[in-house]
Each structure stands twice: as structure tokens, then as C-alpha cells.
Amino acid sequence: MKTKLYLILMLYHAFTFAQNITLQTVATGFSNPVAIENAGDPRLFVVEQGGTIKIINADGSVAATPFLNLASLISSDGERGLLGLAFHPNYSTNGYFFVNYTNPAGNTVIARYTVSAGNTNVANPSSAQVLLTITQPFSNHNGGTLRFGPDGYLYIGMGDGGSGGDPGNRAQNIETLLGKMLRIDVNSGTPYAIPPTNPFAGATAGADEIWAIGLRNPWKFSFNRTTGDLWIADVGQGAVEEINKVSPTAAGLNYGWNCYEGSSIYTAGCAQPTTTYTFPFAEYTHTATGGCSITGGYVYTGTTYPLLANKYIFADYCSNKIGLVSPDGTIAYTPAFGGNNFSTFGEDATGELYIAGISSGTVYKITDSTLSNAEYTTENISLYPNPAEGEVFLTTHNLDMPINLVVSDLNGKQVAQEQLLTNNSRIDTSLLSKGVYILTLESAIGTRSTHKLVIQ
Template identity: 30%
Template sequence: MSKPRRWLVAVAGAVVAAGLAVPASAAAQADEPIQDPLPDPVPSSLGLTVAEFAQFPKSEPVPAPTDPRLMRWARINHLGEIPDGSGRLYVPDLNGNMYLLDHGTQHVYLDVRAQFPDFFSGRGLGTGAGFITFHPDFARNGKFYTVHSENGAALSKPTTFPVETDPPFLHSIITEWTATNPAADTFSGTHREILRLGEHGQIHAIQQIDFNPYARRGSRDYGVLYIASGDGGKGAISTVPQELTNPFGKVLRINPLGTNGTGGQYGIPPDNPYAGQTGVVREIYARGFRDPHRFSWDPNTGRMYLGHIGEHRIEQVDEVRAGDNFGWSEREGPFVYKRGDPQCGVYPLPADDAQYGYTYPVAAFDHNPPPGSNLCSDSGHAVDGGFVYRGTIPELRGKYLFTDLVDGRIFYTEANQMRRGGPLAQIYQAQVYFNGQRTTFQELVGDPRVDLRFGQDGKGELYLIAKANGKIWKVTGTQRFASCSTGHTTVGATGASSWTPVTPAKWEFRHGEAILAEAGAERPGPRRPFEYAVMSKGPAFSNVRVDAKVRLDTPVDVTNRDVIVVFGYESDTQFYYAHVSTDNTIYPHNGIFLVNNADRLRLDDQWSEQMSRGAPPTIVDSEWHDVSVTHCASTGEISVKVDGKLVMTAVDTTLASGRTGFGSFDNIGRTRGFRATGKVAQG
């Protein structure tokens, strides 16, 4: 959510620890919150094709919720595969049921809610039967583990750690279950409690619990349970996530089959970073977390990646190692966090930041409130940690895929770019295809709040799980946006005879350039670009790709400088155009538009009405730039690239064919090497 380069100026010099080169002048801004901390994810032409895989029955929280965010069709939140070779998949529903999917057959394996009279799932987004994971030796020992929430009379029960002095709002309980017959379709056996935490509030309790599925028998990680324990809502007002004397805001690591841990119901792995110390929680593997949500391991490198949900500004992906401190609540992402700050901002790091030893994320994005809104307001964004893909789909291999679980956007980074101490990895936003059509998960679930998470089977294939409508989709392949064939007919502009301008007197044609030398003026009719020239040479095209070099000749100190590329031109009041501009803060600038006998209509995915902001400014200087526009008339897909980088996308099928051109609203500029390659329009 940024303007080019500005975020580099805003971040303090000590962010060099996160690999970002910044000028020394940033230190002078240490007392001012950074208005736009990080760049937006970059749009990608890579799309995931998805197919419906499973539909789960409607479920209800207890007690009845008052928060509409809990009023979902079903609160399914994960998919994994039982490590016994059976191919059975498991899916937990926070409202109580643990489901199995056995080669297409769905049934309840365990009703956690029915086992515990004080079961609680009606307050807080993560309460209920939060997670299930199976011991790597499940086929032989029948053991698996769940985490669930309790309230009411359960709050009088003793908790595992005596440091919990505040009256708890709920308890988070990890339970070990032992199945009499591990191959059975439904659970029958025994269970025992191994850990109980008293949570300060209804948010940020225990999220994921899991085993490293790639750890080999006999290795230090085999059979070791990792626990993502949130700060219980305390972190924003206290130093709890930093303190080694409590388990909150930590990733914990235990041996569930041992006995030397706190309370004697599990063991402490001897290689835990604090295993041999006294006066600290020896279960701690890493600290400094607000809401550590989902984690996974790269099967090729063994690295552990975790999606870490931020407070007001930063969503981050961390690579977690033993002894790490990710800074919360002194840091939010690679920035200073100030508890009690009425501005709810993030601030530049101090010049001596290295002395604190914080570990910073390997990828991150920000979320900003609408103009004029308080930064303390809920932005409606939260990162969900995903997986490094090493499966059978070639274009996804080596990518770390994750989501904004709230709005359902899908992101990825290149795993080899997520380097500790290096620059933050570039985040890309992927497209989504269902039944051959580009879509979004908001459209697929029929709700702006998707609650979307990734799951993975034993072969490394990916699934997407939505609470909004209780469905799971399987990722079946990839498709490239605007990848239609544009044929082999190419027409290039060679001089004045190739062009038909709106106002010929305003144009010059020399040295292979078409030059708009005098700014256009508004004309009667619908609101549309004031001055342009259509390439009259050659045929009209359906599918078409326009390639050109363009330059803005209006002085760079003019903020609303623009040029346009016209395509699908049928008449002076029916055409598309791509607007490339120095400005991206108002509706008419830096976007993809349709003129259809009415005022221009903005089409691009990048425009946010709420933020009054589009794609980052595309041309901010007076240099030549390569612009490429592709229009797939059959699907309506439109892509705009500047200097080889995809900057804008849209889908619209209003106009099926037409000519191409170049112009502006009320600025001057020029183009050279203008050519169109396309399929000749029929009729």
C-alpha cells in the first residue's frame, strides 16, 4: 500500500538488520509514525486453478455468538493427512467435530465438544476445537493431539504454569488421545490432558499444534510437538511475549511422550534453547509473537515458516529457529511498536537496534486504514501461514503460498528469496480460476469475509478451506492471466498515415514517433480522454497485444501526468483504455477503463474505493518506458505491464474487438515502436 520508494525513506537506518537499505535521514523521523510502511503485494499473472473438493455441514458455536465474524457456515480451519499411509485426510471444525475424508467419504471421527462439558467456542475467533495433529507413529501407537477451549466451571481447574496470575477468561487445553484401533473410521479409546493454559482474553490463544512431518525417525525433531501460543491479548499492553517466565506469545516445543516437563505430563526436548535453565519456561522454542497462526516446514530445506498476525499495521512471515525473538511487543514486523500509542502506528527502528537481537520477518505486507480513519481501527486483514510447495504442479514448485485469511486473497513468495537478514521477499498476489473463469474467493463463497486457509495432503498438494461456506477446494493446476493467443498479424505505426488523431493540429509525426505536442481539451459527450490518435493502418483486432515505448513530456512536477493506450476502439464513445500516470490517488488515474456511451468506468482489480488508491504510480519521470497491454476478447481479461512488470489487471467482456491508439487527457507525451499483434476481427 505504497508509493514507490517512499517506504524506504520512512524506515529507520537500523532496518538494515532486515536487509533494507535506508538513508540516514530516516532517523530524524523516529517520533513520527510511518504512514505507509511497506509496499503492496505485486499482482501476478500466475493463477491457481481450483476445484470443489468437499462440503461440510453447518455447525454452531456455543454459546450462541454475538460477534458476526463467528457466524460462519462451518468453522473448518485446516486439512492434513494422517501419517499412516491410508490417505485419509482430517479436517477440524472449531465448533467441535473432527472430520475424516476417506477417499471421498466424509464422516465425524471425533466429537470433541461432546467430551468436555465446559467446551467453549462462542467468543473469540480462534476458540473451540482449534486443531488436531497425529503423532508420526500413529499407525502403531494410535496417538493424536487436539487443542480446545473451555470456560465456566473449568476455570477453577489448575493450569500448567503458576505464572498465570490474572483471572483467566478461558482455558486452552492440549489433549492426548489414544485410539484402540488406529485404522478405525471413528475414535474409540482413551484420552488424557497434557497441558492447560489460562488465557487472559478470548483472542490469541493456542493456534496450531503440529509435528514436523519431514523429521526422520531418530532425529532431534521426530515426535516433537510444536505449539503456537498467542499472547492472549496481553501483548499490546504488556511485555508478556518477551518474558521467558510465561508461555504466552511463544512457540513452545515439547515431547508429548516424556515426563520431565512442567506438570509431568510431557517432556522437554534436551535441545530446546532453555532446556537446562531454571526460572524460565523450558518449553519455549522462540518468543516475541502476537498471534502465531500457522506454521509449516519446507520439505527440501527443513526451514520452519510461520504466519504471524500483526496488531494494526504489519502482517508477516517468519522463519523460526531455536531461540529466536521476533520482537513483539517491542516490535511489529521490522518496525518499532509503542505500547499505549494513541496513534497506533509503527515507527523507525533506532540506529542501535542490532544490540537487541531481534529477528525480523522474511516477508511482510502492511494494511492501512482508509484516508482520515484512525490507525487503531480494525483493517480486516490477517496473514495465514501456508506451505512451500514441492508437489507435482511445475509452476508452483519452490513458492511459499499463503493467504490473507479475511478477504481471501492468495499470495506467494519465492522460497529462495525468503532469507533471514536479507531483503524482505517480494510478495505476489495470485489469480484464481474456477471452471476456467477468473474469479476471487469472495465471489466463490458469496461473502466479503472468506476466512480462507491453506491445507496440504501427504503428497504436498494444496487445498483451500473457507469457513464462510464450509467448503474445501483442491488446487489442481495453474493458469496464466491474459494468456490467450493473439495470433500472428502485426501492424506497426510507420508515420502520419498510420494514425487518425482526434485533433490533427495537436500532433506531430516524425522520426518514427507519434507526438502529442499540445494538450487536449474536454469535448462534448461522456467523460473520456480528451485527445488521442487511433492507428488506422491495418485491421481491427479481437484478441490483441499492444507494445509501445511511451514518454510523458509534461514536467515531472505536475502530479497528474498521464498518457493512455487505447484498445478495443469502435468509436469515439466506445473503447477501452489503459491510463498510466504519476498519480494513483483518484478515480480517473492509473487504471483500466471502459468508455461505452457513458462516462468512463474503472475496471481494474487494483483500485480500492475505500482507500481511494489504485496500483502504484507507473511513470514518475521523463524517461522512455515499455508499455504492453493485452486484451483477451473472449474471456475479457486485460493486463497492463510497464517495463515488463504486471501493474494492472481487469476482466470485462463489453467490447469484443476494435482498433488501438495512444493519447492523454490533458497532458503531452509521445510513443515510438507502437505495434499491435492480434487476431483479425471477423465481420
């Protein structure tokens, strides 16, 4: 028996590529999610600012018992809290992971923990080893992200100490760890060692842990899994948000804060003619985008959505827009995904990307509604969202009308047929059962194409 597809034809503006990004709900009910990490297996670990780390299992369920609860050790008001998590590259054998939090005095603590010997879903709360404590003069601009680089060292993003405008000029002061990217060797020394290629290692001046200076608040940074490039999203003061892209071997860079906000002068007369500053690979202004605070993400290295390949994906906390940076540094934006206040991205073990917001408490998977297939560009056909629930939109460009649409199941059985009279159609799929279908489109001059449609 055929199922009737009720077609509601409507006109709408053509979307840019960035606007084909859709969000698929993975899990809900999180309180102030600030990080999403993986341990090299199908699980996702969600860090809540209040002090807990929760596990999303491969089937989308959330483990009833938190992986770790540090609520009694932290201060979590404003920008403080449990802010970062990084699993050791050899986590599967040594069970080590590292956290970044602010203690009751408001100071940054970097500590190592170990997973429980008998349960891989629960950490050992008694295994803490504090590696580093950094005094914070104000409550904001704490950074928070931890990442292991391709060199095996642990990188730590530190904000400038807070307030506004960096009143202590800490970001340019090489004697303090604030406003810096730090790099330490957690596999040697007690409690860690200094990598010998750190720019101030063994020197009279400069803190040994420093890798780069001149950062305001690198809330999120990441490494490209394919190239190793380091991407730093540095939150701006009041006008410019910046994205930095550098080689993972580039030591001692100066990103300019507080002499510069992005590529614009912030403090007149601050820049020194003998100093080389590293300017953003991409940037945007608050006035042009409605943004206020960048949330850095990742370069897409997965295989499910090839049209996203080599694009850096980020968001803004205020605008709720997702941005995509092309290899030439240009930025395209999605419409706003309201009610989220995006606070973090995540990457799973296969390179697929996730995003979460403070306000929604929801973890989403980032998907590309063009069916993960370049045929929609070459054949002038767009079908989205896909997977779909109650509706899909079909756009055809420069094809002769009318078009005959046939929907078949994977056994070849035809379940629906309609004639499309316009290039822009909304298709009600609410009467289709969950599963995979094949859409066949035949134009007035006999051109045929087939496309996969997933109903969830």
C-alpha cells in the same frame, strides 16, 4: 460427428502468475473449518471450531460419523474452540494424535487421543491424556496450530494472551508460555519431556517448554517437507502482517512482538540493544492490500503443479486474496475469492495443498490453471482454468494470427475446429463431454503446439 465450439472473443488484462491460481471444490458443508490435516493416507481430516473432526474420503465424500467430537469439552465463542490437530509421525502404528482446544474456562489444553482399535475412521473418545493446560487471560489470541517438526518433537504456537497490544508484555516474558513457540517431547517423560536443546532447558530463568519468543498470534505455522524450514505466519495488531522463515534448528529466536509489529516499531523504547530480533522474511500492510489477518499456509512440495514449487502460499482472512511468496521474499497476489474468509490451509500426504474458509464452509484444492506444465511460459501460451467446466480462456503472446485451433479426443478423433483471430479468447466448452482432450494450435506461419485440456 463434430461438436461445435462457440468462441466468444473478449479482451481482458493479462494475469500475473499468482492469478493463475484456481480453487477446485473438494467438499462442502463444514461449520467454521479451522484446520485441515492428513494422517499419511489419502484422507483429509477437517477440524471444525465447534469441536468436531470430520473425514473427507479419497473420493471426496464426507464420512457420516465424525472422527471425534469434543463439543462438550470446549468453549467455542470468538477465537476459542477446537483449534488444532496433529498426527504423530508414527500414527500408522501407535494411533496417537494430538489436539489443541480451549476448555470451558477459556484456557488452552493440549491433549493426546488414540484411534479406535477396530475402526480407523473413529477415534476413541475415552483415550484422552491431557499433556498441558495454559491459562489464558483473555478470550482472543489463542494460537492453535500443532505440528511435528523434522526432529520428531511437537511444536505448539501460542498467542500472547489476548486483548490488544499485549498489555501484560507476555510475549517478551520468558517466564510465561504465552506469545511463544513451544517444543515438547511427547515420546518421553510423564506426560512429556523437555528436549535438551530447548533454549531454557534446565536453566534457572525461562520456561523449559519455550522454543522461541516474541509472537503475537501465530495462528498458522508449518514446516517445509523438503528442507525442514519453519514458516510462521504471525497475525499483526492493526497495520502489518508478517511471515517468518527460519532454520528448524534455530533455537531461542525473538520475533520482536510487542516491541515490533513486523519490522516496524510498535512500542517506542521497548527494544533492548543487547537483544537480537528476528525480522520477517516477508510482510504486508493492511492499507496496501486490504488485509487484516494473515492465514499461514505451506511451501508447495507437491509434483502436480511444478510452477508452484518452492513458493510459500498463504491467504488473508479479510481480503480473501491468496498470496505467493517467492524464494527471494517478494509477494504476488491473486484476485479476491469472495465469500470465504480463509481460515486454514491443508497439505495432503503427497504435498498437494487445500484451503477452507469460515464463511463458505468449503474445502478447496489449490490448483494451477497453467496445466501444471512450464510450456505455457516458454511457448507464450496460457490456458485456464484447467480442469475446466463450462469455459476456458486462451491467451497467446507474440504469436502470428490467425491461429487454427483443433480439439481432439485421446483416440485422435477431431471433435471441434475454429480459427482464432485475437490473442485473447474465451472458449465455451459446455458442449464437450467430461474427459481429456488434446488442443492443437497452428499459427499463421506454421508453428504448432499441443496442450492437454481436462473437462470435468
